[in-house]
Amino acid sequence: MTRPTQAIIDLQALRYNYALARQRHGGRALAVLKANAYGHGATQCARALSGLADGFAVAFVEEAVSLRKAGIGAPILLLEGAFGADDLDLAHANGLWVVVHQESQLRMIEAARHLRDLNVWLKVNSGMGRAGFAPGDIAAAYARLKANGRVSELTLMTHFARADEPDSDATAQQTRVFDAATAGLPGDRSLCNSAGLLQWECARRDWGRPGILLYGADPMPKGDSGLKPVMTLCSEIFAVRELRPGDVLGYGGTFIAKQPTRVGIVAIGYADGYPRTAPTGTPVRVDGQPACTVGRVSMDMLTVDITHLPTAGIGSAVELWGNQVDVNVVARAAGTIPYELLCNVKRVRFSYVDRENASPGYPAPASQQAPDLVR
Incomplete structure (x- = not known):
């Protein structure tokens, strides 16, 4: 008899949450699948969202290559960017989009004379204090990327530190800093993480980046966003x-x-x-x-x-x-x-079901279980 412990992943709920996020944001949205889709199975979640999601985002190149090997052809953004020239080559070979958030990555692209048609997301440190160019340096970094002949698409982005605090002005302030730093620079914008797109209408731009909300864990304190647990x-x-x-x-x-x-x-x-x-x-x-x-x-x-x-x-x-x-x-x-x-979550059987076709309760039907899934 098999140990009865399992994680049942409701793919219909995943699709519902993505559609809610995209509707709430109003623009395109990259479904964030880093950390094995927050423990839910990146390949299975990507396949479930194929044809619905505008693209995906992961932390680093190995996560993206695994999705490519699984047949996922949609755009994939590397949120941490490239860690070295080999990473950049691998990203280019797999058609990945790359974040540039520091001087060494900028120089890496400038030195890669053999590359063309890179899709770059240039990150502004608007107040997170972690990764990103200082607001006063973003225009110069943008100009260098435009001038080097390697970049065909350039998106401007930032990341919020306190978007899950509805009573704080920090997110509105970060938005103002970002808008001032990028004023006059052509290209799409991406500001909102999960909490940002749920709570901060002032920050909604061209691309959202829903992460935790996709999996039904509400990032807002009241927990009333209408998400479904996955x-x-x-x-x-x-x-x-x-x-x-x-x-x-x-x-x-x-x-x-x-x-x-x-x-x-x-x-x-x-x-x-x-x-x-x-x-x-x-x-x-x-x-x-x-x-x-x-x-x-x-x-x-x-x-x-x-x-x-x-x-x-x-x-x-x-x-x-x-x-x-x-x-x-x-x-x-x-x-x-x-x-x-x-x-x-680990060491448990993972079962992938569609709640539209599953009977109430659990465990899932044996035909829909995946006990041999390698994670």
Whole structure:
């Protein structure tokens, strides 16, 4: 019998979220697939979005080449740009678009006399303080790229630091800095990440770059953007323990029963990507009913309180996050962000389904599962 732990990826929800992002942004949108599509499977997500997405974005060239080898022919942007001349050659050979955010990358292109028709995205540091040319240097960098004969398309971009803070003026200020720095320079613009395109109408330009929102984790504090969860992380109870008052449970003895307590042992742990820092009381669903974790999360298993669920027992379905348990809530309980939780999922079976054709609940039909997927 196969271990019952799996991540079900709802490709219809992925397409829905992309369409919502594109509609909200009003312009074209690159679906961000870096970090293996935030842990969801970059190739499968790219194929699901083919014909819908205007293009894709990844962090570095190896991520893009994997998509090309899988037959993805749409535009792909390298968000970190090229790390060296070999990277630049590989990007050119695969028809990739490259971000230029520092002087060394600019010089790299100027030295590549054998290359032509590069599609470059020139990045302005408008306030993130991380990567990008200073606003006062962007016009000179733009002129050098235009003059060197290697670049056929040039897009101007920036990245927001606090777009998920609706009460802060930081994003509006970054937008003003970007607009002033790029005034009079021809070409498309790209400003909005997920939070930017959901919240900041003033920043919507030619290209959006939705990332985390594609996967249904709302980056905004209220969580009311209408997104659909894409990953359901689920498992089953495989053993039950009856605790008496005073009995201690798990590593460190952090949980001591105050009353008779039924505990379900679930086949998932931090080695699968569930956060070890999730405390007692973190919400789960057992057979569709609200429940919570108790005690410390172990490497291969965790424990849940099923005292109030007399019919729950061995074989009961447990959702750790998904349609019934908001991954944002789990992340807050564990003291982290949903990005980290989703990217960390591993060692579980991945199943790719279309919710339009799937029956309610989980697990997915065996014909739609991909237990042998190499990740």
